[in-house]
Amino acid sequence: MIKTSFHLAGIELKNRVLVASGTYGYGDDCLDLANVNRLGGIITKSLSLKPRDGNPPTRIVETPSGMLNSIGLANIGVRKFIADKLPFLKTVKTAVIANIAASTIDEYCEVLDLLEPEDAVDAYEINVSCPNVKEGGLSFGTNCELTAEITRRLRTRTRKPLILKLTPNVTHISEFARAVEGAGADAISVINTVIGMAVDAKTRRPVLSTITGGLSGPAIKPIALAKVYETSRAVKIPVLGIGGIMNATDAIEFLIAGASAVQVGTANFIDPATGQHIADGIQQFCEQQHISDVASLVGSLDASSDVSVIHSWL
Amino acid sequence: MIKTSFHLAGIELKNRVLVASGTYGYGDDCLDLANVNRLGGIITKSLSLKPRDGNPPTRIVETPSGMLNSIGLANIGVRKFIADKLPFLKTVKTAVIANIAASTIDEYCEVLDLLEPEDAVDAYEINVSCPNVKEGGLSFGTNCELTAEITRRLRTRTRKPLILKLTPNVTHISEFARAVEGAGADAISVINTVIGMAVDAKTRRPVLSTITGGLSGPAIKPIALAKVYETSRAVKIPVLGIGGIMNATDAIEFLIAGASAVQVGTANFIDPATGQHIADGIQQFCEQQHISDVASLVGSLDASSDVSVIHSWL
Amino acid sequence: MIHAFCTVLDVHSVAQNIFVLAFSSDTISATVLPGQFVSIRTDESTTPLLRRPFSVYRTKGERVEIIFNVIGKGTASLSRKHAGDLIDIIGPLGVPFNLFSEDYDTALLMGGGLGVAPLPITTERLLHAGKSVVTFLGSRTAAHLVETHLTNLHVATDDGSKGFRGNVVELMQNVLDDKRFQKPKFFVCGPTAMLRAAANVAIARSIACEVSLEGPMGCGFGICQGCPVELLHGERKFVLMCKDGPTFDVRRIVI
């Protein structure tokens, strides 16, 4: 028997494969197509205090081995989530992680406070890639102090695991990782989408209604692996690796690079059962390689040279 | 007749398509396969003061719609370039732009000083994605002040066009663009490669000898377009767009997003005649669209909404 | 709704750049309703990365047919499939046309270009249900027309190479001006501009009208929020094309 389970700051995940925020709705949309009980956890669509309509079309466009999205955090709002979605999520046999988005620090706190009494919510993931209305809309997640401040404020309000989801669109993501670790985060998720853009040459218009959007999918896998490597060497708390994971081999690469668990995003759109297939695939890999605990893959990169992420000539 | 030529700070390029540094050697390697005289310009492999052997194998690996490289700036050194390569480059009927790399600011100056008397060198492109030995190897290009300082120092030593090539691996590339514009740069090139990594799950080793490398090719095109859009709105000097350009449509997208010219990189490895095909394709597009000067494509993005790069919810 | 690898039965060209692909799935064949679609992973590759949606064209026994134009990588790849190949399919998906309401007697089907796709299956089920059916079909030239499995057909081509010269909505208006149909209702599928024109006619003449929308989809089954359709009124601003559509009453949405 291979040990697949994993303790994330007090909660036990049955395996190291979760579905990423915004790529699996509230967990109840794919019941015909997948078995959520075979996942390590479900991370909800980002929840805001008020329901959000989201951005006008066009919201998505395919790019080489990737996609851009500009959904605009369309979501039903935290109250409706509690009323309409939590009853189902109480019945699932997998960890439920509520992802929170907001445009002020107070709002982050309010959303968390509303969720805090709900036992069905096992942990929080905080999406800091949100426009900060107080700073003219610059993303919280590109400001290290604000990111730490959000962490500190939320930390005082909950004992449940607090996972900070970092944006890759910064110079040194490890600074952010260290800052949120210092501020009390239990884990970090790396990475959110990479800023990108698509142009329609014929109409000379941006394809997305918001001009730029977030790049995801296999195209960003190399970027995500580098960020996971960088962050996992900078902090002691676990790193959840995300970005372009399509199959078990991809997931294993993230574990080796330093991720304690992985999240599957865009791949769910192609097959919402990807997560469970990956969980099975990791187990098979361990069997073949005579590994008794998936934990021993984590951070097992055999890097004889020690050139660091930022110090090499390319 | 469609006007394709373009004035770049005093030098005239016959068209807006150049080949990117490090992807075309010193211009003399592909004579059987392409006609360099049909390009707007050739940008040399980065030249350093001393010859560089480059990194040990493995130096390249393919990724979904992209590739990672860690060549280690292998080059023959500026003196051998002048002695062995410039004689050929004197004979070509296209602009010759020498790309310079160094690990101290003084070294940038020394390399430029050696090239300055050479009439065959029409302009300089400065690669700031190099490890700064004085700062423990952190890349110059991630430090805005150092990048401006390099620009200022070089500006005093030459009247030839000075192009700063920026790295995308920073939070706000527009800050860097404004800083080098203020320090006297004539143009900026956007983008150099994106930091990425590949892992071999079976051996649990990094694929590249330097662990991380630079991601290029179609996978990064959306990222490059966003950076070109961001920088071209931040500065008045021309932006040379680079990143994943494979064909004329890609190139036109960059022009529309704000690039005054484009550089073709990775595509040369697949077909070193890509640049000339793109130049032809841009001309055909203009014919079809009844555009008389390619200049009118530049920055012609019709963005009715004005959500900025960093201010939108994704 | 199922997710399965289905066997390709045959692929053949039926008009210029237009192909019909048939695959075998008794579940889809037995459960699909007119206006619903299937979502196909055309390749195992990451280019294209996402599934591609296609209306169901016809069914027979366990045979399910789609019809498509070769536009980009996904459809090019489908056109090169061979009998016996397996393709990864999710379906049936989406809300079908509301065919079985009592508020109309004559179904006026209208298809522009590949908007013909859902019309044969619609025709078959309507005739079976005892409705009258009249069909309007438009395309660029005669070479792009696929006229089979339709009934009471009126044809328009942009270049006049067959039937009425002009667009299909104009043709339909001419016919409406001439004839009187018993309690008509429109079912329209085609490019957005045509849907808009048809909707305007319907509203002006107080005729019920359902359209089948097209547009980019990320997933096809409601989890990506990538396919918003703006509501004319209601508490929410958007519904989803894949889950709440692709068929809509034109009085509900902004086209």
Next chain:
Amino acid sequence: MIHAFCTVLDVHSVAQNIFVLAFSSDTISATVLPGQFVSIRTDESTTPLLRRPFSVYRTKGERVEIIFNVIGKGTASLSRKHAGDLIDIIGPLGVPFNLFSEDYDTALLMGGGLGVAPLPITTERLLHAGKSVVTFLGSRTAAHLVETHLTNLHVATDDGSKGFRGNVVELMQNVLDDKRFQKPKFFVCGPTAMLRAAANVAIARSIACEVSLEGPMGCGFGICQGCPVELLHGERKFVLMCKDGPTFDVRRIVI
């Protein structure tokens, strides 16, 4: 060296998972030398993105053959080509084996796995030049052997299903112990571990030895600097596999 779209003449399986693809190019056929390679864009897609290098296997008239193992996307795509398809090829590339030197009489050819690829064209040219040729071929099992167009063949398989049980370098050593060859020289192609073993034998016995290396390539014609091969001595640390190789005298390089 040319860059052209060449017509596929045929593709057929010759052993387990191993295919021969023939295309038409009078220029390549007329100019290629043993040990040189062609670089093929297997798809117009961006996955795979880069060209793939393949040794030339045989030539006849304007017919050029390569032989390959289906490993990943590129080779899978090649295996699905049909006669009449056009493929984008650059070649011939690289430095050929140094066959026509006077310092040897007997060429000892050695191939491991798909390392057999350059041996038939090498054999033909050597016999034509009046050299003696002895061939050693190794593979996992008999099902993976491609023994045609070779001469004086000694075979080894890992599982002993044909010929000597063990690796081809052991077999070759046994034969060397038994027989005496007139002024021999090795020409070796195969996996790196085998090249290393063969080189060690050559050096220990003072036999001249050239190997054909394999490894990742970005471009195949010298502009990406992606294919370094370490020199044992000399002013430069690295040469390029694609331009200065893929064939090297083992006394020059670190394998």
